[in-house]
Amino acid sequence: MSLIATAPLAGRIALVTGAGRPRGIGRSIALALADAGADVVVTDVGRARADLEVGGAGLGDDPADLEESAALVRRRGRRSLAVGLDVTDEEAVSAAIDRVRSEWGVVDVLVNNAGTGVGTGPFLDVTDAQLGVSWQVNVLGQVHLARAVLPGMIDAGRGSIVNIASTMGLAAAGGYGGYVLAKHAIVGLTRLLAHEFGGRGIRTNAVAPGYIFTDLGEAELRLTATRLGIDEGTALEAMLSEIPLGRAGTPEDIGAAVAWLAGDGAGFVNGAVLPVTGGQPAGLN
Numbered sequence: 001m002s003l004i005a006t007a008p009l010a011g012r013i014a015l016v017t018g019a020g021r022p023r024g025i026g027r028s029i030a031l032a033l034a035d036a037g038a039d040v041v042v043t044d045v046g047r048a049r050a051d052l053e054v055g056g057a058g059l060g061d062d063p064a065d066l067e068e069s070a071a072l073v074r075r076r077g078r079r080s081l082a083v084g085l086d087v088t089d090e091e092a093v094s095a096a097i098d099r100v101r102s103e104w105g106v107v108d109v110l111v112n113n114a115g116t117g118v119g120t121g122p123f124l125d126v127t128d129a130q131l132g133v134s135w136q137v138n139v140l141g142q143v144h145l146a147r148a149v150l151p152g153m154i155d156a157g158r159g160s161i162v163n164i165a166s167t168m169g170l171a172a173a174g175g176y177g178g179y180v181l182a183k184h185a186i187v188g189l190t191r192l193l194a195h196e197f198g199g200r201g202i203r204t205n206a207v208a209p210g211y212i213f214t215d216l217g218e219a220e221l222r223l224t225a226t227r228l229g230i231d232e233g234t235a236l237e238a239m240l241s242e243i244p245l246g247r248a249g250t251p252e253d254i255g256a257a258v259a260w261l262a263g264d265g266a267g268f269v270n271g272a273v274l275p276v277t278g279g280q281p282a283g284l285n
Helices: 025-035 063-075 090-103 128-156 177-200 215-228 230-242 251-264
Strands: 013-016 039-044 080-084 109-112 159-165 200-209 273-276
Touching: 013 090, 025 039, 025 090, 025 109, 025 251, 039 063, 063 080, 063 090, 090 128, 109 128, 109 177, 109 251, 128 159, 128 177, 128 200, 159 177, 159 251, 177 200, 200 251, 215 230, 251 273
Parallel strands: 013 039, 013 109, 039 080, 109 159, 159 200, 200 273
Antiparallel strands: none
């Protein structure tokens, strides 16, 4: 069996944002990329930000969790570097990419996973401040990372960017407020980058997760139950009833999808938004 078949990302440098949470999508993405042969830079905000908490779930604010993500990558025989990074700070993003390039080389694979559910709620209840936080983290964060890695990818004549969107970026559902706006913007960003940089050997795609059982997924469940005036068990049954596979997704489901899009096996896939939903139609909730 060829090395390409067993380790399709061998020799590649990948960077995954939002990779600190133990039960998060980002960590599973990092491990899937490592299993595919990549060396992986993992980043997360690394400090508490109360303005990013949703339903009792914040972002990756514990540096020890991020170091654990890096350690798990190393146990798979790959190099890993843990970098505390607030994606809303463009200067910090630029410095982080400069550090990676100096120590390791050009980033071959960027996974824009960092995000927040701030701004989720009934449209009339969502404040400008919440919309601002959602836009800064979910959209500008991805813009900042893309701006920072693209020059190196252009020089190399190749690269792969995978943005994490949502089914709420493909359709809409009541009660998701600013989250719908931000995720639609991510889909637009994905298609823009695909068109503008595809001719330079750089592919940009997105994964649109459905209901994934993570800390943030549990927060979504609590918010849904509150919005509908029902208990969480009933809310979960209702959500699962809309998924033909009959279960919630796992972080590993997303990691597998991202690793495929990042690799050469998806070499003719550009500008695609891949729903990973168990068959749930976009916009149902």
